[in-house]
Amino acid sequence: xxxxLRFFASLREALGSEGExxxxxxxxxxxxxxxxxxxxxGGRWADAFATDKTLMAARNQEMCxxxxxxxxxxxxxxxxxxxxx
Amino acid sequence: MERGQIIVTSxxxxxxxxxxxxxxxxxxxxxxxxFIGWMRDFNDGDPVDGMTLEHYPGMxxxxxxxxxxxxxxxxxxxxxxxxxxxxxxxPGDPIVLVAVASAHxxxxxxxxxxxxxxxxxxxxxxxxERTASGERWVEARDTDHEAEARWRTEQGENDERNG
Numbered sequence: 001x002x003x004x005l006r007f008f009a010s011l012r013e014a015l016g017s018e019g020e021x022x023x024x025x026x027x028x029x030x031x032x033x034x035x036x037x038x039x040x041x042g043g044r045w046a047d048a049f050a051t052d053k054t055l056m057a058a059r060n061q062e063m064c065x066x067x068x069x070x071x072x073x074x075x076x077x078x079x080x081x082x083x084x085x
Numbered sequence: 086m087e088r089g090q091i092i093v094t095s096x097x098x099x100x101x102x103x104x105x106x107x108x109x110x111x112x113x114x115x116x117x118x119x120f121i122g123w124m125r126d127f128n129d130g131d132p133v134d135g136m137t138l139e140h141y142p143g144m145x146x147x148x149x150x151x152x153x154x155x156x157x158x159x160x161x162x163x164x165x166x167x168x169x170x171x172x173x174x175x176p177g178d179p180i181v182l183v184a185v186a187s188a189h190x191x192x193x194x195x196x197x198x199x200x201x202x203x204x205x206x207x208x209x210x211x212x213x214e215r216t217a218s219g220e221r222w223v224e225a226r227d228t229d230h231e232a233e234a235r236w237r238t239e240q241g242e243n244d245e246r247n248g
Contacts, residue, residue, distance in 0.1 A: 006141075008139060008141060008209070008211060009139055009213070009222060010211070010222040058141070058144055058209070061141070061143050061144035061148075062144075062147070063148070063207060077209075079141070079209065079211070080211065080222070080225070081206075081224075081225035082205070082206065082207065082208060082209055082210055082225065083205075083210065083211050083212045083222075083223045083224070083225050084138070084140075084180075084181070084204060084205060084208045084209075084210025084211075084212070085122050085180070085181050085201055085204045085205040085210070
């Protein structure tokens with residue numbers, strides 16, 4: 001399945017990427033599975049998605065958590081805790 | 086009538102005029118409570134001369150809409166108007182207006198505080214400020230998350246009492 005990843009703010013800068021289309025070779029991945037996949041890339045991906053880092057996620061523009069299941073064609077965004085207002 | 090209005094804008098806005106727009110809509114409005122957030126010229130001990138407000142286009146409006154819908158369900162309100170800047174800001178610029186109208190003041194005060202507490206923890210905006218030593222991302226505050234958690238606890242207690 002294909003997931004559209006998007007990265008914002010300091011996470012985008014740390015990764016040097018606004019996003020990408022990720023091809024995922026497993027059934028019913030959860031957000032946590034995508035995080036593990038990205039962490040496994042090593043280097044700045046491992047740093048940015050390290051287990052002690054606080055990140056938020058949104059599936060199809062709705063806040064979600066790491067147990068949220070994903071479907072083909074989903075947009076999955078990762079970002080630091082928000083600071084609006 | 087649509088009771089919740091949400092505006093995300095890259096242009097400067099006048100928070101007092103926007104609040105007046107809300108009030109003028111409905112003569113039944115007896116109370117308006119405004120929260121206005123302003124950009125300051127210092128933060129975390131350093132002078133700040135500018136800020137870039139990043140957001141997640143599409144999700145920003147959706148997230149604000151959900152927060153406003155929750156306030157409209159939770160309190161008896163006549164209207165809500167939320168205006169939030171994005172893009173480049175200078176010290177002294179208004180960042181956000183949360184204006185809440187009701188028949189009487191109790192609902193408006195509570196809903197306004199709820200709305201800004203939820204906006205600060207759930208709406209996809211990120212501030213990058215410019216100081217003499219360069220640019221830095223503003224960090225989220227624990228106190229904002231504690232405030233948001235108190236509203237969720239209170240709602241849980243209300244649900245138990247009424248359920």
